[in-house]
Amino acid sequence: MPMPKRSRAAAALLGLLALAGCQSAQLSADGVRPPTPSSIVMAPQQVTLGYPVARALSELVVDYDTGRTLYEVDADGVRYPASLTKMMTLYLLFDAVDGGRVSLDDTMLVSENAARQSPSKLGLRAGSRVRVSDLAHGIATKSANDAAMVVAENLGGSVDGFAKMMMAKARSLKMTRSNFVNPNGLPDPRQMTTARDMATLARALRANHPRFTSFYAQPAYAYEGKRYRSTNHLLGTVPGVDGMKTGYIRDSGFNLVASAQRGGRRVIVVVIGGATGRARDAEVTRLIDTYLGPAEPQSIASLTQ
Structure with a gap:
């Protein structure tokens, strides 16, 4: 039985709306326009979580040894991680070193794609090789x-291949x-996390x-004669x-994951959306002082010497 003209028109309209809902959000010049929930598809499980809230505050303090939550503000709210992402990249790199797949003295090839990434960057040259360390x-x-x-x-064979490794490790x-x-x-409406x-x-x-804690504990590092202060x-x-x-990034606000230890006790503090x-x-x-207690005077004095 043929579909009535009005029904066919309604079906066509619904089809167009569905198609529009599946389009990825466009990146603005310096951030991400919030996508529709249907455009966020998790890999590899294909679970839809909605989309991150831009520049919204999220905080968490946990005891390092036990994982117990000491303080939280919307700690499960979905946010843009920005360069907090690089903790996962380092995790997989250290996995590869500890697993014997690469060593800190090995070199990796710089592709044109890698060389043209937006700042912050080291200015690596396409075709050059750089030590893993x-x-x-x-x-x-x-x-x-x-x-x-x-x-x-170099580890994943491609960005997509490495993203699959990141997701497997995350799960x-x-x-x-x-x-x-x-x-x-770097900005992508599908890149998301929580505190x-x-x-x-x-x-x-x-x-x-x-054994790799020193890599992210250094206030500065020199490469090819140039000294870089830690962010x-x-x-x-x-x-x-x-x-x-x-x-x-613009839509994450200012994020920081900090590890701190005083008096034999360690906490992890996360602030997203500053x-x-x-x-x-x-x-x-403030959160470190609150949950570890004020720093000893001798500790403060040692920083100024």
């Missing part, structure tokens, strides 16, 4: 997008509300790769802070 330091200290892409393409670590599609956190997932990743990174400005200025990673870098740093410092 320099790439790791560049990622951890400078938050170099080009270095992260070199690691991804094995029980990071249930994260999705990774690139290794550096709780980032705390889970930070604890696992320290616990499972303890984590709490290193060397706030007693007890010994890592881990900052992040920023209004400014200074406000974010002040809030992380």
Whole structure:
């Protein structure tokens, strides 16, 4: 029986609406326009989580040893990770080193794609080869997008291949509300996480790769005669802070995952969506002081010597 004209028109309209709903959100010049929920598809499970809330505050403090939550503000709200993503890239690189697949003295090839990544970057040249240890330091200290892409393409064979590795690791670590599609956190509406997932990743990174903690604990690092200050400005200025990673894109706000230890106790502090870098740093410092107690005077004095 033929469909009435009115029904055919309605069906066509619904088809167009469905097609429109499946289109990916377009990137703005310096951020991400929030996509529709239907455009966020998690891989490899194909689970839809909705979309991240732009520039919204999310905070979490956990005890490092037990994982117990000490404080939280919307810790399970979906957010843009920005360069917090690079903690997962480092995790997989350290997996490869510990597994004997590569060594810190090996070199990796820089592709044209890696060389043209947006700043922050080391300015790696296409066709050159860079030592794994320099790439790791560049990622951890400078938050170099080009270095992260070199690691991804060499370990995963492609960005997509590395993203699958990131997702597999995230699921094995029980990071249930994260999705990774690139290794550096540059704007993509599908790249998402939560403060709780980032705390889970930070604890696992320290616990499972303890011999690499120095990579993200250094206040500065030199590469090819140029000295780069860590993007984590709490290193060397706030007693007890010994890592881990900052992040920023327009739609994430200012993010920071910090590891701190005082008096034999360690916490992981996550702040996502800071209004400014200074406000974010002040809030992380406040939370460290609150849950570890004020720094000893001798600790403060040692930072100024």
